[in-house]
Amino acid sequence: MTSSHSAISVRNLWQVFGPNPENIIGSPDALLPRAELRAKTGNTAAVRDVSFDVAPGEVFVVMGLSGSGKSTLVRCLTRLIEPTSGSVVMDGEDVLQANGSRLRELRRTKFSMVFQNFGLLPHRRVIDNIAFALEINGVKKSERHARAQEVVELVGLRGFEQAYPEQLSGGMQQRVGLARALAVDPEVMFLDEPFSALDPLIRRDMQNEVIRLHKELGKTMIFITHDLDEAIKVGDRIGIMRDGAMVQIGTPEEIIANPADEYVADFTRDVPKSHVLTLRTIVRPQADGESVSGVSLDAKTIIRDATDAVVNAGGAVTVTDNGQSIGVITANDILRIVGSGASA
């Protein structure tokens, strides 16, 4: 994927907190583990040399333990925190080079954010919270209310337009947060742990909501979470951060099938593999004398979804890729995967 086709292209992004951050980058100190760097110079390298591309319409999830630099990364992309060095190219333009008024314009039109603790304005009604971004852009009241009303419908807040945020539940408040981010019809949305403050049931609702909105509107999204289930559910690709660095980027399947290191493996340990992996990862050549049933399945099928067919096939099942056979699998192969991942 080349940056000219990306919605966002991030290159060598650094964010170092503390005194004289420029001096750290490029010096041998930059290679020190984070704790040692802090002990030595008092600096915290919150984001270290991060590069990645996000394709238009893709949902790119950033994961990592607390303190791994996810929030700092996403704030660097929108320059809520000034990165120490690197480049962030959107539409051929380096966001980091934009001057004050250009940056405001980008924020008003090109991207928007959703925050973990919502960040709603308590003194404004729902409708005016949603219309706020349009208001600061000088859109007339009738026009911005009409647009706000559209997104109110989109996120299912109809009937609550005149309420104040604190009268709403957490889930509803985050719907307002989503609606507000959608109101300006941005090209890219940044979501920083948008659902971490919600309880599990509502969180699931909201995840489905995001998936639905993504299907309907096709926005490019950069979605931060520390919940792998959530990442797998909403993400096209996942980037895993550790101590400020991006240690692995790939589809959920790639990451679970081939974790780059112990840290990533630790993350994926509890995920039921059969829910993520496709037949491609367990396909094997046909053994001598193995009987093959007439059933065949595509390599892109998720293992869990293949289980019934394979168990009922009464023999090995042929796996095909683009119509070509690439090997077989049996019920035993599936059971092994289901048994190895934590409770399926």
Place this chain on the structure above:
Amino acid sequence: MSSIVEQELIPEAKKTIPRGWIFAGIIVVWAIIGKIMNGKYTLAVNLADQTKMSASINDWANHLGQNRQSNPFFVYFITPVREFISGLVDFIRSVISVPLAHSSIPMLGWLGIFAVIGFIVFITSNFRQSLFAMAMIFSVGALGLWTQSMDSLALVLTAAILSLIIGIPVGIWAGLSDRGLAVVTPILDLAQILPTLVYLAPVALFFLIGPAAATIATMIYTIPISIRLTAFGIRGVPKSPVEASVSMGTTKWQLLRHVQLPMASRTIVLGINQTTLAALSFAVIATLIGAPGLGDPVVQALVLRNVGDGAVAGLAVVLIAIMFDRSTSATLKKQGIYVPPSEKAIRNRRIGIGIFGAITVAAIVVSRQFKWAAFFPESINVSKPIADFADKFTSGAVDHFGFATTGLNTLITETILNPLESLLTGTPWFITSLAIVAISFLLGGARSAIVTTILLLAIVSTGLWQDTMVTFTQTIVATLLTMIIGVILGVWIGRSERADKVLRPFLDAGQVLPAFVYLIPMLGFFGPSRFTGIATGIIYSIPIVVKIVGQGIREVPVNMNEAAISAGSTKWQQITKVQLPAAKNSLLLATNQGLIFVLAVIVIGGFVGSGGLGYLVLVGQSKVEMTGKGLVAGLAILLLGVMIDRIAQYTVRRNSAPKQ
């Protein structure tokens, strides 16, 4: 759990015992030397005598007076400012208190003012508060002090409005910019320690005695309050809405207008409340430099030792203070509550405003046409019975409980006040200084000792060493007593919800009233004496001390208490071994605040026989040839205040338990 308790207590026990001994040692040595060298090198100055500094300031003041017309600083700055402000005060007075040139009433007669006040409070808060405010204003009239009250109101309004016009923008600056905060903080800190009385003379020197000088002095006192609360409000706005708004591309101005100001509105309104109340309390004392209004009868009563009339005037001040407080507090309650009012409520309110507005206009018109509506009816006057009652009450109290009041007075005076005063003033100044520096070192460490030394030398160089020590003695004694009472009450409200419910309204009310009005009843009970000032200082500073201590006790982690209870400690042990040590930071802070509040009152105790620096300031106010000495006394108060505050601050810093 119990290990937390032990960790807290053991180093505590190790540290205090030796320090206590050293402290006692210093006092003993000091006392012995004091006895031997008593009366030598005490730097005593007679009341009428000038010091070097006061004499030269007198000359300088004369010089200033003569060059008022020609000096460009006066011609282009001081005089225009004075004229602008005095024009403003005069205008407001011509609306509500001073008759216009061609008639015998101001623009509004009493009925008009009465209605306008009700209407304003109705708009800013609600109908109940509006009725309440009108009742207060009416009562003030019934006390026979209508015109004086309106004069005070005019001055308070001018000073408060100008203070807010200046203070809110500066506060916003300090709230948004760290540099701004760094610039204002030292000024605000100084303003907090400076006793009100100290502002008067210098302002009068430049702006001449009169309403303008009074307003300016009031503003110097109140602007810091509105700056502080505005900055505090802006800084207290939660981060996430601000961040979210910036991420949407707000300009700084949009952020301020749509996010930061509305979200800080509660604190800013609190700032309006505090600014207004402070202006009122200052307006009373500002009568010394020509503020018209209620200060006049209060001061007259104090000077003439007329408790009855003083009580009437004091009551009027209290009523106006309560009116301001209640109506701004009601506005405050409205802030930060976001529930859409029902259609019906909105309609009712519109109708209410319409009707009330119409009545107000009618009342204004009537008040300009008819005599009964122009002048507050003289037939309604309850001042005499109230004055008589106050006289009877205090003299009755003195008759029946005289053994208690004079007993208390004598007890404190003879057991603590006199010995301490003779130690501080009778010992050679360098010995006393040395002892103070040693104690300062013991409490706050080397830096504290250095700063104390410099300030003590500065005090010596003013030439008013002895008077300073007199004031210092009273401040120490009053603070000691305040802390004893304050800690007892603070522990009580900290431990019991019920006690808190009972005491809290008194504490709140106590904080609203100007220090001045407390002098009147104390004068009734204790007569003119040093103890009267001390008692007033105690009463005035107890609310803040009790609140801070109570808060501190309440914040002691529950598990520490439970550990102590499960270890079988008695209530007393629980309080002294767990809660008080754990609330140490609050105790230190309360002492610091207590000292500053007490000093402010001890100084105005000059009115009721406290002597010391406060008295010199007052004398300087009333006699031209003493102007210089009054100013020097003000400077000495300032130095003393800074010294007390510095020692307290260093002590707090050095002894605070780290935050858990």
